Amino acid sequence: MPRAVVTGGAGFLGSHLSETLLARGWDVVAIDNLSTGSLGNVAHLRDDPRFTLLEHDIVQGIPLDGPLAGRVDAVLHFASPASPPAYLARGIETLEVGAIGTQHALELTRANEGARFLLASTSEVYGDPLVDPQTESYWGNVNPIGPRSVYDEAKRYAEAITMAYHRTHGLDTHIVRIFNTYGPRLAPGDGRVVSNFLTQAIRGEPLSVYGDGLQTRSFCYVDDEVRGLLALLDAPYHEPVNIGNPDEFTVLELAELVHEVTGTTTPIVHEAIPVDDPRQRRPDITLARELLGWAPTVDLVDGLERSYSAYLAAARG
């Protein structure tokens, strides 16, 4: 049975990834310090004997004994605060997990000859992009000293050190640049727009739109995202690959769809736009299509409906 280590395995993406790996016959060790992840995200996996949750901060190192004794076939490095409010409140911690945590995950891979490594990078490496859509060859437009740099620069550093381990040690590394992803278990009120809106709709609160709401986003349903990044893990390709949904919506359009899907009509309130909030972010997924034969299949209304059902069920307890 192949065995995977998922750092951040009790987070939104990490928990979906663990679930999919288990369904595909992997053993999974999830490592999480529960800083932004939660036990609730993996509650449904804890009875599976092939799933282990190790509550641990990978910045302190990754022990090669205990649950990690024995062969590891793949290391999927997803540990990091990922929503702006979460990383802005944990600036130094976010920098540390991007640099030191990534290096520890690379060293774990290196300790297992032939193991594969996947870095969860992000569209944030493109910053506030000057080209649209963004291809992987775009170098980005990131403010190195702005408040968001604790995340953006940490992820750019993580890409750089991943490539350095590939070049220096011949490690079988992969880098996925993840665009806006949503779905069940995206923490309510974590500050990302889909979870904000769904939570507000359920509570009967107004939908908060930052700025004029004309900034655009592309939203990828989590099942599509996980399928894409697992395809990348199998590919003989080491440079970054965008995995995201290129369908573009303004934040106001999303608000309307949330009204439609939830059958609510709470008003929209405009709030101050955060510093360095990108105007636009949309993946060019030509590379993923050609390299992996991957494309998203869940449209936004369908994905919002699935998410809304899950949020309702969770709200009911």
Place this chain on the structure above:
Amino acid sequence: MPRAVVTGGAGFLGSHLSETLLARGWDVVAIDNLSTGSLGNVAHLRDDPRFTLLEHDIVQGIPLDGPLAGRVDAVLHFASPASPPAYLARGIETLEVGAIGTQHALELTRANEGARFLLASTSEVYGDPLVDPQTESYWGNVNPIGPRSVYDEAKRYAEAITMAYHRTHGLDTHIVRIFNTYGPRLAPGDGRVVSNFLTQAIRGEPLSVYGDGLQTRSFCYVDDEVRGLLALLDAPYHEPVNIGNPDEFTVLELAELVHEVTGTTTPIVHEAIPVDDPRQRRPDITLARELLGWAPTVDLVDGLERSYSAYLAAARG
């Protein structure tokens, strides 16, 4: 007597900085792992009882006992491989000192209440810039996964974590973006163009020009650079400040000046241009002029003459 810690204190810039601090009445503890620094750079300081060299790798932590027991008033963080051949040969080490080394230097500052911190950042954070000259507000054009990213992204991360310590802990931090600096003790053959040319001229070898030689550089004499960055250490300002010489020369023009100053006429040979070699790099120093009243005073011919004399003396032993 105020006391400064200079990481990378046995390097080119670090040794000049230590020398100037001693001359201004500071005690100096230089920390260097001698990876690219050398004992020769500080040989002339070792008899000064106010100078201590601690041979140590700051990535492993900075001990608060031994030479560092007692009050530290300023931490000047200059440790890093800095020339392309040096950092390309030490990719992971360069990333580590940029991230982990910087954090250890910040923690040393934090352990000394009221102490000041200066990060040696670099014009490399601008990458291959799309604007000319570069002001501090330019976000840069850096390839996060290219070979040079081990240096560029490490320095961008270093800026981000420096700002995070300022914002989170109120640390009195300063960031200097150093442009091409040259002068005595710039390691011969370290791959930077002024030291390359002077060394080649002295040896009677052809001057090696990468590509067509029409890429431009601005060269700052080391005394000007050190004077500028020490002025910044005193300023109530926490965002990055360019310190460099805005006079622009093509690499071919520099080669001619080297011929002139050295009285040699060795031919020019063109070699392959390195990956992601910037076409142009030139500081806008308006901020340094206004904030610090600083401007460079040594012109290129003068600086080349001083450097040439020092190189000749060193070559004679």
